[in-house]
Amino acid sequence: MTVDTRVRRASWVSVLQRQGAAVALALMVVVAWISFPRFGSPDNLRDIALQSAFLAVIALGMTFVIITGGIDLSVGSVYALGGVLAAYGSQWGFLAALLLPLVVCGLIGLLNGLLVAKTGMAPFIVTLATLLLARGLLLAITSEGSTTYRIADGSAFLELGRGTILGFGYPVFLAAALCVAGGILLRRTAFGQSVFAVGGAEQSALLMGLPVARTKVLVYVMSGVLSGFAGAMTAAYLQSGVTVIGVGLELDAIAAVVIGGTLLTGGMGTVLGTVIGVGLRNVIQNVINQIGTLDSNYQSVVSGAFLLVVVVLQRSLSRTADRR
């Protein structure tokens, strides 16, 4: 056997291995398409794409964080905070509405990053604390949640969330662009390589002279900025800075990332997998809606069951791939 064929087979195997979630998604879509006539309607597909866009942006940042072996629980709160800040900033025009959330959320990410990288505290607990911090900030600037900032009709900022191309909302294209950029950053740059190295073997990365601390700080900043941006897009879409969104969103993002084949212990993962994971989550939710007659309490039972089936399926696919 020559090296070339060996190489080709190995990469084919690893592609299959990584795409356990893709297979699950494909299956899910086919079944949904056949069982529910409205699943395939353009409106429905557009809605799935749009809903996925917000989560995808957050999960993109989360992917980087998780590959470094960390976790970011603050994304849900930061997302909500970003939305409120965008709505608040929109009174001074487009740029303020965009920059205010990005800067503030980036700073929260920076705080996460510095605490994780410089003090050696567990990311789980650091970001749990900033989850509270961001919620607290949000409540503080909305006078305990009683003020809601609305984006004035006709504000240019609204377009960010509500404009469409071919019926697909701008957020879909923005999310897609960010994910492509994120994929390139992860796979094709030195920074991406050090992200993998830090997560795979931090001590080794340090001994190899990689900028471990800087890498960690950067991924948390990225996660903060991206969550803030998702919040800003959401605010533009909802036309106001809603205070009650984003609760528990971190778990959705983490689930999407992990289902996409990223290892929670770090060192392995792909952006494509995450996108697929996000798609899966929203398709599942959509299918549950399509079933329609389900009692609301059964709905969560069914989504739990779906989640289980998907992980088990993905896991057993990647196991068989491993065996080759």
Added chain:
Amino acid sequence: MVLEVVDVTKEFVGVRALDRVSFKLEPGEVHALVGENGAGKSTLIKVLTGVHRPTSGTLLHRGEPVVFTRPVDAQRAGISTIYQEVNLVPLMSVAGNLFLGREPRRRGLVDWKRMNADAAGVLAGYGIHSDVRRPLGTLGVGAQQMVALARAVATEADVVIMDEPTSSLEPREVETLFSVVERLHERGIAIVYVSHRMDELYRICDRVTVLRDGKHVHTGPLADLSRLELVSMMLGRSVGDIREHGATAFGVDHHAGREPVLEAKGLTSGTRLSDVSVSIRPGEVVGLAGLLGSGRSETARAIVGALPLDSGTVLVGGAALGPGVPNAMRAGVNMLAEDRKAEGIIPNLSVRENIVLAALPQLSRFGVVSRDRQDRIVDTFVKRLRIKVSSPEQKVSELSGGNQQKVLLARWLCTQPKVLLLDEPTRGIDVGAKAEVQALIDELAQEGLAVLLISSELEELLDGADRLVVLKDGAVVGELVGDQLTQDNVLAAIASGDAAAGESRAGESRAGESRAGESTAAESTAAESKAGRSGEGES
């Protein structure tokens, strides 16, 4: 002086690992650093490379005082290091590891195609012919060590430090390593070389520094010292006290029983093992010989149930073993794994707990462990294997490499097994303790234990084993008994049927060369040309 430390002391909580040690490295020399396990060699190296900050003392680089706060600082100053435990990223591809931090780029983006080609080319020069895209962790320790070597040498450096680089290498790879050392030497690069293998030291080193218990004992030309003198300096005993024996402490043949206690038949697992059969009789030491990646570790893992099998059975005392390690252990079959960092020690547990780990069920009643019996066992083995610990409650991760290895040996010996599979048991162990371990293996065999011995040191295999099974590419290619046990016979067995493989390997390295050539032509950024040069240099 390229690098110098003056009066360096390094204290860990409760341990003074270095005590006012001074060390000078001249440009272009190959400087041996020797000492018993736990003498402080690795610690000195870590002080030199900014991993540890000394408690007191100064560090001079080209005569200038420097403070390395992080490993990067040392690397920027031109010090490149291969640490004792492989420090690479197991989940990342081989090529990714090799080029981590200096990836070849095209239009600002990492050029994977070229990186893989370059990596394959570079590694072929080190005798590693595996797919560079597979995760590094799937390679054996020996192969990983070669990758670490290739990586360390590829960076522009004027000092290269190697901490026990040959501890899991085969004679053939050791030769490769020596030729690398030779080349570095010619380029005027200074080398610090740590090893417990005396032959190697005498072959390549100019000068030697001896450490004992964290203190500096001697520095001088190696040629001025006889082996015996060197060993006595390391151990701190007079020359007369040291028994003179051969290369190893193994005695003569054992009296093996008639019926094999363990029979492995037709072990086959993916592409790694094909139809390997081994049997061991009580009281017999069977050696497994073969080159790096020949499947010796895999054979041991398959026997103990740690490698899923496609086909094949393992019989112990005539009864087939169920799958999984616990079954094997219940039948009295134990394996000492080769990779002590990944598969051996439990880093955050104490030495005591690491030793008794496998024997816990035997040491407890109704699931409640008896502290007394633990302490007795631990005490016995710490003394017998001369494990250097401040207390049995010390974290095992704080021990020196050799002492960790001894802890693992103790773990398996205290379970009182019937069959012991030893994968590189003396890896990283100092001369004194090595003889001790070898004598112990002899003694255990004499008492009726069946031993499977895997070692990268051929002498150890030839002297220690009663019978030798030679593996190649995951298949048995020969079996040697009694008088047949000679180096030449082993090499001949390995060489037989080598033709096909040789051809394809030659093809690969040519491909590697031409790609590296291309890249030099296509210079566009400094980083690129640097990567290109390094690729060229090694292939």
Added chain:
Amino acid sequence: RENQSATGGSAGPAASAAATQSSGPGCAREQIGYPKVDVKDAIIGFSQSEKEANPFRIAETQSIRDEAARLGVPADKLLVTNAQSDLNKQISDIKSLLDRGAQLLVVAPLNSDGLQPALDAAKAKKVPVITVDRKVNSKPCADYLTFIGSDFVDQGKRAAEAMVKATGGTGKVAILLGSSGNNVTTDRTKGFKDNIPAGLQVVAEQTGEFDRSKGQAVMEQLIQSNPDITAVYAENDEMGIGAVTALRAAGKTPGKDVKIVSVDGTRNAVQLVADGAYNAVIESNPRFGPLAFQTLQEFADGKAIPETVIISDDQYDEANAAAKLGNAY
């Protein structure tokens, strides 16, 4: 205050589903050019905001279903979704209801802000939307047809009045707030605080997140640090009941030593009022079904619909609790 049924004679809990219609220019179908859709023959969508895991939501959804059944709407023409407390999901839900052919929409908004995209989608399809129990901050008649629900500020005000009656206008009050960031919390707090006399002093305001066990836990803390509390205003019944448990455990007699007033009108709380362990409950009426369908029918018939339809909320106190227990949900 009127407590008479606007929908006529149906007895039982639905009896208190009366409306006091507030003024406003009115919104007529011709005026905005929506098609005439008769309620009985239409596909009707109902978007619920949270799981039916508390009495209010259970009663609310049930009231919509019951009324639809009463009017003879076939089961497969009433589409019901549940947003599981996720705002984005509620938007998707509403869009998917439209997608599935809903011609009339009743929405229980999760939040007053943020449903704009869903309302826009309905508007584009000329589907009238009635929001129940929570008003949305959009333009009535243009973005949605009308709001049917309670006036939360008024509920707070009535709670304050009941509190004055119970305490005689003096004492130290602790407020158990609802979830932070929720506009129901904001309104019920404002209505209460703006209407208590100076003699009633608010000594603590802590969130119990509309949850019984959190209400209980917070109350336990407050009794320890402020043993002189004489009254508790809980922004929903569950927290109020939690406070009762906490007070009892601390050896106090709720309803006597410490007066308790809360908002909702669940059976458990009204029972406590009847038992004398509670002082008053301001109802927040969840039975929107009859009014909602009636309003939709009136809209179809071309009548002008006011921008706000306030449902009448009952009130339970020592005097009437035992008698009205059957009305509680």
Added chain:
Amino acid sequence: MTALALDRRRLARWLQDYGVYAAVVALLLFNIAFTANFMTVGNFRTQLIQAAPVCIVALGMALVIGTEGVDLSVGAVMALSAALIPLYLGYGPLPAVAIAIVAGLIAGMFNGVLVAYLGIQPIVATLALLVGGRGLALVIAEGRLTQLHDPTFLWLGTGDVLGIPVSVVMAGVFAVLVALLMGRTTFGRQLVAIGGNRAASALAGLPVKRTLLSVYAICAVLAAVAGVLSTARLSASDPADIGLLMELSAITAVVVGGTPLTGGRVRVLGTVMGALLMQLVRATLIKHNLPDSTAQMAQAAIIVGAVYLARERSNR
């Protein structure tokens, strides 16, 4: 300079070991000085009663974290056990409690099988139950809160043993049992070994899968017990809200108590202290009547502060 460095290192080590205790003491002192009516028996009783369920759940969580896992489903398991109680209370309190605990056991085994035998990452494996479990509980309870009246059962929530509330006694007993389990038994030692280096433990012949399965089972059983106690205290079965966000409270208590999330170490007493610390923090914020925004930010700062003091320092 050397002496100074050593002193600092010793202080750091001391803080790492006793940081939580110091934080608890500091907070107590603060409250004694600045909080009205703090030094009363009733107040301490309240704090202990409120901390007990978190503490019990955190003990199980500490074991799971020791194996380098995490169990997000504890809150849902509490809800399940709460939902089952009214169904069987008719047969007497004992059968009802037994059924609730068996349900916990089954849930835990379910998690354990996913993690140990199917090799699914703990966070997602238990997420499935977090999402589905509460739904199931609500389905069982038909979405309703049920008022409970059985006096024997309610005794669990309000009664005393030797003047100490039942739930506090239970928490104490469990803490001792878990401490013994970790310190004295083969199981405990194997658990930390598996958390410390799973590959090595497998090669050392430890029953890795069985141990993991048991750990998740224990964790869920403890969660079910906490569910029973909380239900008794509330005198109502409230599957919609009971144990909501309990997973985060429990993990926080464990981590603040000095158990690293990277596994391989379990600090039992630290966990108990962690639960107490978080309880005191909450109590302090409520007693000083801080608005929610400030309270949340203050809580964030205190968590970071406590964990910062107790963090593992690299030994360079």
